[in-house]
Amino acid sequence: MTSVGQLEIRSEVKDGKGRLLPVGELDLATVPILERAAAEALGEHPEELVIDLSQLAFIDSTGLRLLITLHDESAEQGWALRLLRPAESPRSLFRLTGLDGHLPLSEEVS
């Protein structure tokens, strides 16, 4: 079975802060991988979940919808979401959809 458009995620929860670094492409095939990693990190009840988007080579609207869902859940459940340093593909999609003004984007590492 060849695999294309892969996604790997580095994950840690430390000092009340969850941090996910998805590396690869976020689409129909790989959205469940990030979804699962986010659910696992949130299972430890961090105050903040940071998703570092700097290594995300590709995202389409399937991936975008997951980020919107996480954003909505953060508001409902009282934790903070931060989308860190989006690479060109996510940055471009946020801009095209006008969501760059609504999603919690950040350039700050800490």
Next chain:
Amino acid sequence: MAASGTRIGPGKVDLQLPPDSEAPARARAAVRDILGAAETGSSAAPGSPSGSVLLLVSEVVTNAVLHCDKGASAAPLRLTAGIEGEAIHVAVTDSGHGFPDDAKQFAGGYGPFLLQKLATRWGVEPAQAPATSSTVWFELSLREPPPAAEAPTGQ
């Protein structure tokens, strides 16, 4: 199940894709190949015409996968792409019942919005009896950056 089909010449793709979750990535890889051959510059930088093409390929194929008939007997999707002059033409044909006749219902999400925003032209060719397969196609100029990509949006 692997994708089958042949590149039918420089700048052209004609692929049969199993309608599964890996179809969008396979389609992007195939189109990326002909874009790479057509363009100077290494990668298809998102925000560039090539980045827009790959995004739209992913949107259209995803829609086809989500809405086509499922099951073991699911017929493959057909992806064709060709570069003529300074434009690329991409078409995705589903195996039946994939695309609604009404383009407004298509994907019910960002797909049509992004096609409207990025493609030079696009359209849906609904199934015509007795055929049950329908096609979504788009064209995009590879020369000019899409103006919409640079315009402020909804701020």
